[in-house]
Amino acid sequence: MPSVISVQNLSKTYASGLKALDDVSLEIERGEILALLGPNGAGKTTLISIICGIVTKSSGSVTVDGHDNVTDFRAARKLIGLVPQELHLSIFETVWDTVAFSRNLYGRETNAAYLEELLKKLSLWDKKDQKIMALSGGMKRRLLIAKALAHEPRILFLDEPTAGVDVALRQDLWNVVRALRDTGVTIILTTHYIEEAEDLADRVGVINQGKLILIEDKKALMRKMGQKRLTLELAKPLAKLPKALARNGLALLDGGRELHYSYDVRSSKDSIAKLLADLAKANVTFNDLHTEQSSLEDIFLGLVKQ
Ligand SMILES: Nc1ncnc2c1ncn2[C@@H]1O[C@H](COP(=O)(O)OP(=O)(O)OP(=O)(O)O)[C@@H](O)[C@H]1O
Ligand SMILES: [Mg+2]
Incomplete structure (x- = not known):
């Protein structure tokens, strides 16, 4: 144009x-x-x-x-x-x-x-x-x-x-x-x-x-700049995050009932699959899951803070 x-x-x-x-x-x-x-x-x-x-x-x-x-x-x-x-x-x-x-x-x-x-x-x-x-x-x-x-x-x-x-x-x-x-x-x-x-x-x-x-x-x-977040609602609350699952961007919230995983949309195509496989291995089961994309507001605040 x-x-x-x-x-x-x-x-x-x-x-x-x-x-x-x-x-x-x-x-x-x-x-x-x-x-x-x-x-x-x-x-x-x-x-x-x-x-x-x-x-x-x-x-x-x-x-x-x-x-x-x-x-x-x-x-x-x-x-x-x-x-x-x-x-x-x-x-x-x-x-x-x-x-x-x-x-x-x-x-x-x-x-x-x-x-x-x-x-x-x-x-x-x-x-x-x-x-x-x-x-x-x-x-x-x-x-x-x-x-x-x-x-x-x-x-x-x-x-x-x-x-x-x-x-x-x-x-x-x-x-x-x-x-x-x-x-x-x-x-x-x-x-x-x-x-x-x-x-x-x-x-x-x-x-x-x-x-x-x-x-x-x-x-x-x-x-390009968007972060995604995966939330898993666990079947049984966890007291703490098992060592086998530890990785960047993963956190246990809501008294151990939810797992939040923040990841970069570009760089981690297989990271979700790997996380789910590790969860299965560690016998951590979940009832529900959903993902959210970061908004323009998140991107803007990140840029201006830098
Ligand atoms: N007439 C003026 N004389 C001196 N400084 C000015 C004048 N007009 C604006 N400024 C200064 O220039 C800078 C930019 O101001 P400007 O009004 O362009 O910002 P802005 O991005 O529109 O902000 P806002 O979101 O508050 O409207 C500010 O530091 C402001 O104090
Ligand atoms: Mg203005």
Whole structure:
């Protein structure tokens, strides 16, 4: 897939001397959903803000569909919609005026039918004549999304769009995001809800202390880095682990009633068979067994701790 955004050797040092981004290079593919994960202060918002032209870079370059985002700012910016992390809306404006103005700001003629459809999709149509101060926090979040989409951008950045949004609404928002992706819009989102990335993203990038420490296809990542755990419910509790069974990753839990075995999905194809054979030899029998795959959250925490 050809990339739609190309970030080359991007660094940012704020006036305070803090280095928020350190030599980040990344290609964002056309039509993908890319999730950026990273702890607080990692540099996610800084990266997004530089690509969108809100924060100036210290060095490196960004192109959006071939347009340099500094020398060809207008063309680059027109392709992008941004849902910022911070809520900032003019409270005296109405919902309708906010989205209509945002569309005009990008030089697009008013298109009442498009804006109506957009507000309906985001369950804001019945609020269209309300002043923003009369909206709830979750409604304001949805309005920010409507505003970002008012000029029909081909690339949408969502910087923690579901912070403070209830579970049902979060599901609605992700359905909107999926529907947008289906129309070919490229989507870059940051989130602290890792299950969201697990659910939604095609690729996952992890930023830590200003560095992009990983960017990978989500499924491949989960396959490659995933740990599996086998749990055996023993027929009779064991007081301690027999010597013949001892191996890395094996532990006796729940007062001797359960055996847990953690293993690497790649490196140990025959380790389960060997464990089961050793159990039979040691006369340890079990009533039930199941396996679990580690989640993206486990992988993420492991990476950031390293
Ligand atoms: N305008 C600014 N001036 C000085 N330092 C800043 C500025 N904006 C951000 N920083 C610093 O840059 C670093 C990266 O911040 P950034 O907002 O990009 O992180 P983030 O990954 O978005 O974090 P969060 O998950 O909390 O939103 C932080 O240490 C932050 O304090
Ligand atoms: Mg942020």
